[in-house]
Amino acid sequence: MSATHTAEFEHVIHTANIWLKAVTKALGTEDRHLARRALRAWLHTFRDRLTVDVAAHFAAQLPELLRGVYYDGWVPSSVPVKYDRETYVNRFAQEAKVAVEDVPRIVPAVTAVVREHVSPGQLDRALDQLPQDVRALHERVPVPAG
Template identity: 55%
Template sequence: MSTTRAGVFDHTVQTANIWVHDVAEQFATDDRHFAYRVLRAWLHAMRDRLTVQASAHFAAQLPELVRGIYYEGWNPSHVPEKYGLREYVTRFAREAGISDKDVPKAASAVAVVMARHLTPGLLDKTLEQLPPPIQDLVDPWPRS
């Protein structure tokens, strides 16, 4: 068994890096730590608001490493958490390390990346399971 190359992980790491890069690009920043925090906050806030079945269906579309981030710290016996817009914003801001006022831009920016990488329609189907005020906040293409 060769230990000189971790080739089996190369694709997984590369794919996760692409997702983090795409989030950073939405903010016109090179700060990958910031992009990672925002992506992680988005994933966790979404995950905990969904049912176990919806959460698993959504996660199945994520690349392996991003799926690991998604499930990190998840307790399926405590979902879905029934929180509203104010709690969503507070939770997202705290986990991302941003101010509450920056959450709408951050949530929408990550949703744009999600829509780009996921199977067409999956993000819309997932967002439909959220209360309308959270849907409106997260929607990458708000309806006016």
């Protein structure tokens, strides 16, 4: 691999690590595995509630490596999945491997990190696709664990 390709690949990894570090900090933990699971679950539960067009526009805001995580396992023909807050919370908890009662703390923390890293307004346009009770889960003020 040429030095240019190596540097490009390292930049992709570095950018994903910046996001993971921010999620770790927002969650008030040193557990990068938890941060990765939480970010992945956030991306998947969010993506599956969006229309194909909105999901694709949102994905364009993600760094290359996280865009791969975002699209992993996506079935565009089956979205948007219509689920309420309880179903959303349960799915998030299952995918992130966290307790259901931790989801209302984790989701808004990850949302805040995503908001910091995407273009202004992009996240809000996607959040507009969510039912009010699910959107409210994303907008709560996060409180770090501890």
